[in-house]
Amino acid sequence: MLFRDGLVMYDRETDTLWTQVDGKAVKGSLMGRKLEIVPSVHATWKQWKQLYPESVVLKKRGIPRSSYDAYNRDPNRAGILGRRIGDRRLPPKERVIGVRTEEAATAFVEKDVREAGLVQGEVGSVQVVLVAAGSDHPIVTFNRRVSGRVLSFRLAQGAPSVMEDTETGSRWSLADGKAISGSLKGAQLERAPAYPAFWFGWLGYFPNTALWKR
Amino acid sequence: MIVNFISVLPVLLTASAVVAAADQRGQNDNALHVVLPRDAIPAIFEPEFEPASKARLADHELVIGVVGENGQRAYSTWQLDRHEIVNDTFEGRPIAVTW
Numbered sequence: 001m002l003f004r005d006g007l008v009m010y011d012r013e014t015d016t017l018w019t020q021v022d023g024k025a026v027k028g029s030l031m032g033r034k035l036e037i038v039p040s041v042h043a044t045w046k047q048w049k050q051l052y053p054e055s056v057v058l059k060k061r062g063i064p065r066s067s068y069d070a071y072n073r074d075p076n077r078a079g080i081l082g083r084r085i086g087d088r089r090l091p092p093k094e095r096v097i098g099v100r101t102e103e104a105a106t107a108f109v110e111k112d113v114r115e116a117g118l119v120q121g122e123v124g125s126v127q128v129v130l131v132a133a134g135s136d137h138p139i140v141t142f143n144r145r146v147s148g149r150v151l152s153f154r155l156a157q158g159a160p161s162v163m164e165d166t167e168t169g170s171r172w173s174l175a176d177g178k179a180i181s182g183s184l185k186g187a188q189l190e191r192a193p194a195y196p197a198f199w200f201g202w203l204g205y206f207p208n209t210a211l212w213k214r
Numbered sequence: 215m216i217v218n219f220i221s222v223l224p225v226l227l228t229a230s231a232v233v234a235a236a237d238q239r240g241q242n243d244n245a246l247h248v249v250l251p252r253d254a255i256p257a258i259f260e261p262e263f264e265p266a267s268k269a270r271l272a273d274h275e276l277v278i279g280v281v282g283e284n285g286q287r288a289y290s291t292w293q294l295d296r297h298e299i300v301n302d303t304f305e306g307r308p309i310a311v312t313w
Contacts, residue, residue, distance in 0.1 A: 002247045007298060007312065010252070017246065020312045027246070038309055040280055046273035048288050049266045055279070055286035056263035058300065060271065060293045067295040083243055176281055191281075207242070 004204030005079030021197070021205040022100075037100070039191035043138030050136060051161065051175045078200040085200045089211055092200035097130060097139055098209070099123045099194040105206035109213040110196065113139055118155050118163065120144065121212050128192045129153050131163055131174055140174050141194035146187050257299035263287065278311055280304050289313075 001008035006021040016028030023035035043051070071077055078085060078092035085092050096107035104124025113119050119130045127144040131137075133155055144150050151165040153172070161174045170182025177189035202209060266288070271277070277288040282305040289300055294313035302309050 002249055003245075004243060008246055009299060009310070009312065035310075038280060038304075038307070040278050040311075043277055043279060044273060045271040045275040045277055045288075045290075048277050048279055052279065052281070052286040052288070053266060055266045055288055057266055057269040057271070057277070057287070058258075058289045058293060059262045059264050060269070060290050063290070063292045063296065064272075066276075066292045080249065081243065081247055 002081060005081055005083065005201055006205060019205070021201065037193040039141075039193045040195065041138055041140060042196050047136060047138045051138070078198065079204075083200075083204070085203070087199075087203055090199045090213070092198065094199040096197055096199050096202055096211075097141065097194050098197045098202045098206070099128055099130075099141055099192050100206070101126050101193075104210070105202075105208070106210040106212060107197075107199065107202050107206075109211075110139065112212075112214040115214065118153060119212065120152065123192070123210070126192065128194075129163075130194070131155070133160055133163070133174060137161065137174065139194075140177075141192045142177050142189040143192045144189075146184070146189060255296065255298050257301060258297045259301050261300050261302050278313065280309070280311075 001017070003019045003026065006019060009018045009020055010016065011018065014029050016025045016030040018025050018035065023037060025031045025033045066072065075091060075093045090109065095110040097110055097113060098105060098107050101123050106121060106123040108119060108121060108130055113130050114132045117132055121128055121130065127150050128141055129144050130139055130141045132139045137160070144153070151167055153163045153165050156162040156164045156171055159171070162171050162180070163174060164171045168183045170179045170184035172179050172189060177191060179185050179187040271290055276291040278291060279286055279288040284305060287304060289311050291313055294300070294311070298313055300311040302311060
């Protein structure tokens with residue numbers, strides 16, 4: 001089942017229907033409830049295993065490619081419902097990193113974030129930083145507020161998976177968001193809920209989304 | 215209980231193989247569209263894992279990962295294309311990894 005070209009799920013306990021993109025119960029006894037988003041990392045396998053060599057992976061056999069390979073590459077196929085997309089700010093299939101809070105949503109153009117390396121932006125009133133430390137690195141997103149204080153970041157020179165804040169010069173691991181040196185050593189950045197989407201799909205769920213592009 | 219479920223999230227991808235009614239619809243279409251029968255795409259309920267060092271994925275294969283205090287878990291989106299949802303528990307939290 002689809003709602004605005006996004007997956008609709010049901011739970012086996014109550015048969016309530018949930019829209020995947022925003023985690024809302026749209027029909028059934030739990031209607032109106034919301035799923036909490038667990039922030040996640042989206043990466044190629046090469047990027048992932050470099051950052052998390054000790055991780056585990058869902059067992060997989062014999063799936064040589066994405067079933068959506070052709071669909072993903074075709075700029076003229078945006079969803080299957082045939083919705084008209086009135087927005088002209090971006091091509092419908094432009095890949096964005098969507099970041100959301102309870103109140104607000106911002107889409108960051110993925111290729112522009114890659115080009116910039118590090119982007120500090122806002123999602124409503126929440127200050128976030130998106131970091132892509134080179135092509136070997138996934139884009140990771142953190143809330144810039146730590147212990148009541150909003151920090152500013154830049155990429156650290158000569159250290160591939162690290163950024164530093166300009167206030168204290170502390171260095172932060174991009175793998176887990178922990179400060180690994182400096183006066184804030186041991187402090188922890190929170191991940192912001194961010195996930196990749198096609199522009200048309202994101203827009204369907206968050207029509208009032210802000211947009212960051214270069 | 216369901217409301218404790220947590221969702222880890224996805225790209226918006228929609229099945230190319232199941233193109234149904236492709237009449238023009240407005241961008242604010244609020245209908246729920248049934249394109250496949252329930253459970254036609256089987257969710258995973260008892261996920262099994264293997265170490266990254268043993269896994270055989272393509273370098274450019276996209277994964278969704280969760281990073282915890284004591285470990286990290288990845289889910290191949292190529293595999294998720296065929297299941298869409300993995301019901302899992304990660305560091306004590308019930309999560310649904312959806313794609």
